[in-house]
Each structure stands twice: as structure tokens, then as C-alpha cells.
Amino acid sequence: MATIAxxxxxxxxxxxxxxxxxxxxxxxxxxxxxxxxxFPVYWMFVTTFKEVNDLYNLQNNPLLFHLPPTLDQVxxxxxxxxxxxWVENTAVVGGAVVIITVLICVPAAYALARVRFPGSDSLGIxxxxxxxxxxxxxxxxxxxxxxxxxxxxxxxxxxxxxxxFTIPFCTWLLMGFFKNVPRxxxxxxxxxxxxxxxxxxxxVLPLSVPGILTICIFAFTLAMQEYVYxxxxxxxxxxxxxxxxxxxxxxxxxxxxWGSLMAGALIVSIPVAIVYNLFMDTFVRGITGGALK
Amino acid sequence: xxxxxxxRSVGLxxxxxxxxxxxxxxxxxxxxLVAPAIIYIVLLVGYPFAIALWFTVSNAxxxxxxxxxTGLTNLLAVWDDDIFRRALANTFIFTLTSQAxxxxxxxxxxFLLLKQFRGRRFVRGLLMIPFTIPIAxxxxxxxxxxxxxxxxxxxxxVHAGLFTQGPNWLGEEYPAMISIILVNVWRNLPxxxxxxxxxxxxxxxxxLEAANLDGANWWVRWRKVIVPIIAPILYIALLFSLVFTFxxxxxxxxxxxxxxxxxxxxxxxxxxxxxVVAGSLGRGATMSLFLFPVLLVGAxxxxxxxxxxxxx
Numbered sequence: 001m002a003t004i005a006x007x008x009x010x011x012x013x014x015x016x017x018x019x020x021x022x023x024x025x026x027x028x029x030x031x032x033x034x035x036x037x038x039f040p041v042y043w044m045f046v047t048t049f050k051e052v053n054d055l056y057n058l059q060n061n062p063l064l065f066h067l068p069p070t071l072d073q074v075x076x077x078x079x080x081x082x083x084x085x086w087v088e089n090t091a092v093v094g095g096a097v098v099i100i101t102v103l104i105c106v107p108a109a110y111a112l113a114r115v116r117f118p119g120s121d122s123l124g125i126x127x128x129x130x131x132x133x134x135x136x137x138x139x140x141x142x143x144x145x146x147x148x149x150x151x152x153x154x155x156x157x158x159x160x161x162x163x164x165f166t167i168p169f170c171t172w173l174l175m176g177f178f179k180n181v182p183r184x185x186x187x188x189x190x191x192x193x194x195x196x197x198x199x200x201x202x203x204v205l206p207l208s209v210p211g212i213l214t215i216c217i218f219a220f221t222l223a224m225q226e227y228v229y230x231x232x233x234x235x236x237x238x239x240x241x242x243x244x245x246x247x248x249x250x251x252x253x254x255x256x257x258w259g260s261l262m263a264g265a266l267i268v269s270i271p272v273a274i275v276y277n278l279f280m281d282t283f284v285r286g287i288t289g290g291a292l293k
Numbered sequence: 294x295x296x297x298x299x300x301r302s303v304g305l306x307x308x309x310x311x312x313x314x315x316x317x318x319x320x321x322x323x324x325x326l327v328a329p330a331i332i333y334i335v336l337l338v339g340y341p342f343a344i345a346l347w348f349t350v351s352n353a354x355x356x357x358x359x360x361x362x363t364g365l366t367n368l369l370a371v372w373d374d375d376i377f378r379r380a381l382a383n384t385f386i387f388t389l390t391s392q393a394x395x396x397x398x399x400x401x402x403x404f405l406l407l408k409q410f411r412g413r414r415f416v417r418g419l420l421m422i423p424f425t426i427p428i429a430x431x432x433x434x435x436x437x438x439x440x441x442x443x444x445x446x447x448x449x450x451v452h453a454g455l456f457t458q459g460p461n462w463l464g465e466e467y468p469a470m471i472s473i474i475l476v477n478v479w480r481n482l483p484x485x486x487x488x489x490x491x492x493x494x495x496x497x498x499x500x501l502e503a504a505n506l507d508g509a510n511w512w513v514r515w516r517k518v519i520v521p522i523i524a525p526i527l528y529i530a531l532l533f534s535l536v537f538t539f540x541x542x543x544x545x546x547x548x549x550x551x552x553x554x555x556x557x558x559x560x561x562x563x564x565x566x567x568x569v570v571a572g573s574l575g576r577g578a579t580m581s582l583f584l585f586p587v588l589l590v591g592a593x594x595x596x597x598x599x600x601x602x603x604x605x
Contacts, residue, residue: 026405030416033402036479037420040434043445047437055443062445108330117323127330129592134540137581138559139343140568142337144358164337167330196322197312225427227543228561232569243427246474247547247601258437265430269422277424280487 041269047262048073055259073259077250082237083264086245089155093241094220096159101166101219106212108167109174110200114186124175131168135228138164146233157233158241162223167184169222170215177211178204220274242268348578355572367579376555377580380563383586386470387559388539391477394533396477399485406490424483432547435476439463439548466556469549473557476544481534488530492523535591540584560584 046062047055064090077083111117112124144162151157181204190263191200205212223241230244237249246264250257316322347353349367353360371377425430438445439462447459454533460468496519504518520527542561545551551558551566562582567595568577 026408026410029401030405031404034416034419037423037483039420040431040438040479041426043438044434058443062443062448104329104333107326111323111326115323115326116317117320120323120327121325123331127334129589130334131536132340133338134561134581134584134588136540136542136564137345137578137584138338138341139565140348140574140578140581141341143355143569144344145337145341163333163339166332171330195317196319197316225429225548227427227429228565231546232565243429247429247433256437258443261433262437265434266424268430269426272420272427273425277421280421 041266044262044266044269047258048266050259052259073257074263076257077260077263077267080166081249081260081264082240082245083242085238085255086228086240086242089240090224090242093155093159093162094223096156097162097166097223098216098219100159100163101170101218104163104167105170105215106205107176109171110178110204112171113175113178114181114183114200114204115196124172127168127171128169131165131172135165139232142229143232151233153236153239155234155239155241158223158226158230161229161233162219162226164214165226166219166222170219172217173215174208174211177214179209180206214279217275221276224268224272295370303563307502328335345578345582348574349582351575353574355569355574358574360575363575367575371576371579376551376558377429377560377563380551380558383470383557384539384559384561386535387474387477388535390474391481391538392531392535394474394478395485396482396531398482399489402482402486403489403493406486407494420486421483423478423479424481428480428541428543429547431480432476432544435472436463436548439472460547463549466553469553469557473544473548476548477538477541480544481537484534485530488526489523492526492530493519496522532592536588539588 023280046065049071050065051067051070051072054060054065054067057066108127111251112120112127121210146157146161148150149157149160151160185203185207186199189203190196194202225243227243227247231245231248234240234244237245240249246268250261250264299455316325348360350362351360352363352366402420406413406420410416426434437443441461441464444462446462447456450456450459462468462472462473499520500518501514502513509517540561542559542565545559545562546565547555550556551562555563560580564577564580567573567580571577
């Protein structure tokens with residue numbers, strides 16, 4: 001009797017120790033990953049709010065503030081650069097890209113996912129493959145095309161060109177969503193007298209609102225993040241979108257305005273990071289196609 | 294009969310419904326819906342692609358875009374260019390190393406995120422940050438962190454006793470290559486982790502338990518149960534991040550501009566340097582054309598696998 005009880009106690013202590021060890025190990029690994037992921041953001045934050053004298057003083061511990069935090073660098077960004085204009089350009093161009101993308105992708109993805117017509121499989125793959133044509137190959141001829149449209153050094157050149165990558169990406173994302181809507185629902189609507197177009201608008205699209213919202217978000221953020229085409233087509237500061245503006249206009253000659261550069265980086269990153277995080281699950285559901293329920 | 298009459302009257306009074314009925318043939322309906330996408334892609338991808346192909350066999354420059362046919366001159370010149378060969382090798386090194394690290398670390402991270410623990414959503418949100426930040430911004434933050442004079446990473450390394458004086462990360466050949474791989478992994482790891490998490494959590498619990506009862510250890514469970522089930526998702530994830538990494542020039546361009554002395558160029562950044570900065574459209578287009586066959590083969594292989602698996 002006594003041996004059994006004692007045996008049980010030692011067993012549970014060992015178990016507890018092992019569990020504690022596992023817990024510590026687990027959280028250390030998590031901590032390492034979090035530091036790796038977030039340290040650059042912390043560094044942007046510190047750089048943004050430091051006094052210049054503190055930032056460039058090699059005697060100080062760079063991770064901490066030695067002089068009180070300041071808004072000077074943020075003020076410089078707003079007052080001495082075209083930052084407000086870049087935000088406006090981003091909203092306008094991003095909005096235009098979203099509209100073009102939705103108007104083109106929704107019908108295309110619907111047809112490829114739900115309608116049986118000759119060659120639909122190859123068309124789907126064809127659209128997907130265009131995603132693999134790198135900007136590095138297209139920017140040279142596209143710069144000629146853009147000039148032909150009279151859009152040289154204009155933000156509208158970007159609204160014209162960005163759908164070349166948002167369309168394939170979003171079409172494939174959306175196809176996943178449309179495939180998840182059971183065929184029986186459309187068939188039921190058809191039996192009830194709906195046309196194909198009617199079934200699409202009244203039955204499938206309302207059920208796919210999360211999917212359509214997701215592609216809006218991805219179209220916008222893909223456009224906002226783009227750097228190569230922007231760098232190639234746009235050189236006037238007034239016409240830049242936010243990402244290009246921040247990473248090019250705050251380097252004057254050999255002088256990097258790190259404080260203001262990181263301030264801009266932070267301002268661009270925070271809203272996008274929040275939105276992306278909110279929609280990450282929807283994104284994953286879309287990108288994995290019909291494989292996930 | 295009454296139903297038919299009702300349909301007719303709807304057709305006449307409501308133009309939307311009338312269009313709907315005209316489009317009711319399945320073929321026509323499909324073609325009309327896909328048409329805008331096809332037209333857009335032909336005009337803004339297909340046509341420029343054809344021009345790019347023409348550039349590769351011509352001596353076009355930004356100053357003189359109307360050019361003469363020069364045959365294989367560009368190809369031979371590019372192939373003789375040591376920096377280009379180095380860029381070609383670098384592109385593979387960067388892509389494959391980043392991809393391998395992403396898959397390994399991503400799998401580990403996925404299993405961590407599948408555990409139920411307090412603050413899981415918050416931790417997950419923090420881990421997603423690199424993927425949610427514009428890549429150009431992320432690259433700039435790392436450039437600043439790896440600055441030759443003010444590198445915070447070197448400060449930490451020196452104070453942790455790892456080295457007495459840190460490397461000039463972006464100014465020396467190997468540290469620069471490591472930095473570029475590091476930033477690529479940093480950027481794409483959350484994507485791999487999320488896709489893997491979603492895939493693994495879709496594996497039916499009963500199958501795993503059954504495998505457990507049959508005495509399968511974790512490696513066997515991973516290799517024989519989980520991987521086959523999540524393979525389609527894994528392929529999509531792999532394809533997307535391969536494309537991102539293989540064709541990306543942003544990280545290289547912002548962090549090193551291909552320096553020191555062209556040692557860290559990838560095809561994309563060197564093509565940009567040649568085609569845009571130096572204005573030699575023909576040479577630049579020829580260089581970036583090297584990206585295409587690899588991507589095509591990779592994509593076709595993956596798509597074939599994808600199809601085979603979805604049919605099963």
C-alpha cells in the first residue's frame with residue numbers, strides 16, 4: 001500500500017519537472033522566433049524616436065533611449081518631404097488597382113472554377129503562369145508601352161501595370177473560394193429559374209464576400225508594396241507611392257536620414273500589419289484552394 | 294407554361310435578366326467571363342513579353358528603342374560576363390537556401406503554433422509581422438541594422454562576447470550573401486508557417502491517432518501521414534515562395550546593389566542594373582530571360598503534381 005503511494009508521488013514529481021522543462025523549452029523557442037520576427041520593428045521604433053545625438057553616439061547602448069524621445073524625425077518626414085502626397089498617391093493608385101482587379105478577376109475566377117467550357121483548365125494554368133513572368137523581364141518593354149500611353153513618370157502608369165501581377169494572383173485565390181461553394185446550391189438556383197449570371201450574382205458572390213474582400217486587400221497591399229516597377233517608371237517625388245518615396249527620398253546623396261526613414265517605414269508598416277493579421281486566416285483558406293474547409 | 298410566361302415577362306422588363314438569358318449557354322458564358330482577364334494579360338504581359346524577346350536579339354537601348362537585329366550577340370556577351378555568371382549562381386544559391394531554411398523553420402514554427410497556449414493569437418500576430426511589412430521597407434530596416442558603423446547586430450554580438458569586432462555585413466562578400474539570405478528567410482518564413490499550420494491542422498485527428506496506435510514515431514507520422522495529406526497545399530506554398538524569391542531583386546538592390554564588386558548580384562538585380570541604370574535594353578532583357586525557363590519547368594512540374602493529387 002505504502003509503496004504504491006510513494007511510487008505515485010515520485011512519478012508525478014518527475015512528470016511535473018518534465019512538464020516544466022518542456023514549458024521552458026517551448027517558450028524559449030517561441031521567444032527566439034518572436035525576437036527574430038519583431039526585432040527590426042523594435043529597431044525602427046527606437047530609431048524613429050531617438051534624438052540624432054543619441055542615435056549616432058557609439059558610446060551609448062543603442063537599444064535604449066539616453067535622451068528623452070523626440071518627434072523631430074517624424075516632423076521632418078511630414079514637413080520636409082512629400083510624405084502626405086505619397087500617402088494620397090498610394091490611396092488613389094491602390095484604389096484604382098483594386099477596382100480593375102475585382103472587375104477582371106471575379107468573372108474570370110468564377111468561370112474558371114465553376115463553368116465547364118472547352119480549354120478552361122489550360123486557360124487557368126495560362127493565367128497562373130503569367131504570374132511567373134518576372135517584373136525584371138517586363139519592366140523594360142513595359143516602360144516603352146507606358147511611354148506610348150503618355151504615362152511616363154506618372155503614378156497612373158503604376159495603376160495600369162500593377163494588375164499584371166494582381167490579376168493572376170487574385171484569380172487563383174478567388175478560384176479557391178468559388179470552388180468551396182457547393183455546386184448543389186447553384187444547381188438549386190438554376191432549377192428555380194435563375195440564369196447562370198443570376199446564379200453567380202445572387203447565390204455564389206454573396207457567399208464569397210470574404211473571398212472578394214480578401215483579394216481587394218491583397219490587390220491593395222501588393223500594389224502598395226511594389227518597388228521594382230515603381231522604381232523604373234516613376235522618378236518625380238510628387239508621383240511616388242509611399243513605399244518608394246520612403247526608401248528613396250530620404251537618402252540625399254550619401255546621407256541617409258535614418259530617423260525619418262524609419263519613421264516612414266513604421267507609418268507604412270503598422271496599418272498594413274494590422275490589416276494583414278486580421279485577414280490572414282481568410283488568405284490561407286483562399287490560397288490553399290479547395291483543400292481546406 | 295405559366296413559368297415560361299413569367300420568365301418571358303422578366304426578360305422583357307428587366308435588362309439584367311435578359312442579358313442573363315442570352316449568356317445562358319455554358320460555353321459563351323464561360324468565354325465572356327474570362328475574356329477581360331485574357332485581353333488584359335495579352336496586352337500587358339504577352340505583348341511586352343514578345344517585345345522583350347525581340348530586345349534579346351536586338352541592340353535596343355533606352356536612347357534608341359527602335360533597334361536592329363543582332364542575333365545571338367547579346368546572348369554570347371551575357372554568357373561571357375563573369376558578373377552575370379556569378380549572378381546566375383547566386384540566384385540559385387539564394388533561392389534554394391532560403392527555401393530550405395523556410396521549410397525547415399516553417400515546419401517547426403507550424404507545430405509550435407498548433408499547440409494551444411495562452412496568448413497564441415497574439416504570438417501568431419507578432420510572428421506574421423515580417424510578411425506584412427512591405428519588402429522594400431523590411432530590407433531598409435535590415436540595411437540599417439547591418440550598417441557598417443552603427444550596426445545594432447554587431448553591438449549585440451560584441452557585448453554578448455560573440456566576436457570582438459563584427460563583420461562589415463553588407464560590404465564583404467560572404468557576410469553580404471548571408472545577410473541577403475537572412476532577410477529572405479525573415480520575410481517569407483511567416484508565409485510558410487501559416488500555410489503549413491493550415492495544412493497540418495486539416496489532417497484528420499483520427500488518422501494520426503491510428504498511426505500512433507500502429508506504433509509510428511513522429512518521423513514516420515510526418516513522412517507517411519502528414520506530408521502526403523498536405524502535399525497539395527505544400528506545393529502551392531512552395532511554388533508561390535519560389536517565385537517570390539527567385540525573381541526578387543528588391544532585397545539585393547536595396548541592401549547591396551550587387552556589391553562588393555558584383556559578388557552579390559542576382560539575375561534580377563543585374564538585369565535591372567544593365568537594362569535600366571545602364572540603359573542597355575537588349576542585354577538586360579537577355580539576362581532576365583534566363584529566369585523564365587527555370588520558372589516554367591518548376592511551375593509545370595508543381596502544377597502536374599497538384600492536379601494528380603486533387604484527382605485522388
